[in-house]
Structures are given as C-alpha cells and as structure tokens.
Amino acid sequence: MNELIDVAVLTTADSEAGVALGIHDAFWLVGRLWNQAHGLEDTPVFAPRIVTATDEPLMTATGVTINPGASISDGAASGIVFVPSLLPCEGKCLPDVEPNLLDWVKQSKAAGARIVSSCTGSFLLAEAGLLDGCEATTHWAFVETFRRRFPKVTVHGERTLVAADEKASVVTAGGASSWTDLTLYLVGRFAGEEEARRLARMSLFDWHHQGQNPYARLTIRSQTADAVVRQAQEWIALSYDQRNVIQRIIRRSELAERTFNRRFRAATGMSPLEYLQAVRLEEAKQQLESDDATVEEIASAVGYDDTSSFRRLFKSRTGLTPAEHRKRFKAPPIYYGSPKRSSSG
Structure with a gap:
C-alpha cells in the first residue's frame, strides 16, 4: 500500500468550521466513497487531519467545537497545508493571526509542503509573507481590503484558482465554496484526474469555471464626504x-x-x-x-x-x-x- 499523503487543515478559532470539516472529509473520501458505492476495496490516497494551535478542543466563531487531530507542536507538515476561510470581524476586517501559526506555515513551506488556501484564508498566507511579489485571489467581497493590507501581492478577484508560482507550491482559491475547486485540483494533481472526477460525481461538486464574477454582489463604496x-x-x-x-x-x-x-x-x-x-x-x-x-x-x-x-x-x-x-x-x-x-x- 502506498504511503498516504498528509493533508493538514489548519484551523483557528476564526475558521469556518463547516469548510474546515468539509475539506477534511472530501480528502478522506477519495478512494473510499466511489469504491464502496461500486463494491470495490477501499484505496485511500490522503490522510487528512485537523491541525490547530494546541491539541485542546477548539471552539470556532460559529459555535462549533472541533477536536483536532494534531497541533502545530507536532512539527511542520510535509504534504499539503490547507487554510480554510476566516470569518471577518466588524467592518469587513479579517482577524489577526497568531504569530506561531504563521511560523508553522512558513516552516511547513520550507519542509516542502504545498501551501493552499480558500476564500479569506489567503489573508493568512499573505500575512506569512508567502504571497509577496506573487499573484493570488481571495473572496470577491474582500479584494479591496486585501489590496490595501498587502500591496506587494497582485490580487485577481475575478479568478477562482491562482497559483503563486510556476510550480504551484502556493495556490489560493476565491469565494467560500471554491474550496471544492481547490480540492478537486489537488486530488487531480496527486491522485489523478479520474479520482477527481469520481469525487466530483459522488459529492456533486461543480467546477466554478466562470470565476467569481457571476457570484459577486455589487459593492459600492458609501460616499458621505462629497x-x-x-x-x-x-x-x-x-x-x-x-x-x-x-x-x-x-x-x-x-x-x-x-x-x-x-x-x-x-x-x-x-x-x-x-x-x-x-x-x-x-x-x-x-x-x-x-x-x-x-x-x-x-x-x-x-x-x-x-x-x-x-x-x-x-x-x-x-x-x-x-x-x-x-x-x-x-x-x-x-x-x-x-x-x-x-x-x-
């Protein structure tokens, strides 16, 4: 049996619990759900785990408690680090990220891990300096906030998936449900296109080929001075x-x-x-x-x-x-x- 690919879903108190758990379960299902539905033996490919700052149960902003499978104290990740969306505070400001989490992400990148994010998780990657001088995307509603906060990053708010370099060692995904696009991309890259198609069929994941523009609601800057x-x-x-x-x-x-x-x-x-x-x-x-x-x-x-x-x-x-x-x-x-x-x- 081949060694399973580690997928560390980095989860904080500000993460969307449903997205973090959805990412975890989607990778766990690869080589399992399709096989079971067709009477075949399981052939898992990934070993997903929820990773948090400590190994204590984590209460997220939506009121869901998550029991992590590992903590950053267990060492840097070497497979895939997946950062799900972060919930905004008042005024559409994204929360500050603990320095030890940023350090762990940078250490994982240095150890050879592929670093990816969905939605506003890109703010964490940018905060860690992994997107400086590179291209990225984020949720359409936070593009201007991202540009102001990280002027060294070229952000494409209309795109669904953006690779920061030619090797796609760092990849960002756009809106909230784009984690499914990113998951399918990674499954296709590591397990093959057929496994990606099987996951899409069994989970009814739909590629957002048109980017984020169809989903964007008009955001008009309020004007009071003039x-x-x-x-x-x-x-x-x-x-x-x-x-x-x-x-x-x-x-x-x-x-x-x-x-x-x-x-x-x-x-x-x-x-x-x-x-x-x-x-x-x-x-x-x-x-x-x-x-x-x-x-x-x-x-x-x-x-x-x-x-x-x-x-x-x-x-x-x-x-x-x-x-x-x-x-x-x-x-x-x-x-x-x-x-x-x-x-x-």
Missing part, C-alpha cells in the same frame, strides 16, 4: 430604470460635466456610467433569480431598450449570459414527492 456625489448615488438608486440618467444627474448637480465626472470617480472609484451599469446589472441579477420575467422584460425594467446590448454587457461583466445566470442561481423548486394514491383508487 454631498453632490452622495445625492447622485441616491438618485441613481431610485431612477436607474429611467433614460438619460447620467445627463440628468449632471444637470441636477449644477456642475460642469468634467468636474462632476472627476469628483464622482474620486468618490466611488467608477465613472458615472460604470456606476449606473453596475446598479442596473445588480437589479437584473436579482430579477433573474427571483421571478420568471423574460430577459427582454428584465432588460427594459432596468433601463435598457436594446436587449442585445444588455446581453453583451451582462456577459462581459459577469461571465455568464442572463439565461445562464438564471439557470445557475435561481432557487430550484421544492420536490415533495408524488401524491399518495387513495386506498380506494
């Missing part, structure tokens, strides 16, 4: 479905067009047109997910007379067509089962 821009934002929120919106808000501002555009971009990071498009597309997303109106009806409802232009813009900004977005994100109907036949029938 009253003119704040009023323009409020008016757009109420009038995005009307025609000639930009011209009308410029007239309302009583500023020269160039001056208004400059102040608006300085305050929001977008041009007025980009901001309007973002608001319209966010509303379109929500309508696609919540009702059965046609794409033409939704385009018109959010301010687009030309449905073709709307489709092109939607695809360019989200990576999906409106129909594809609806198919992926609209809640499925609940199946209650076939009605029972009457005993007298």
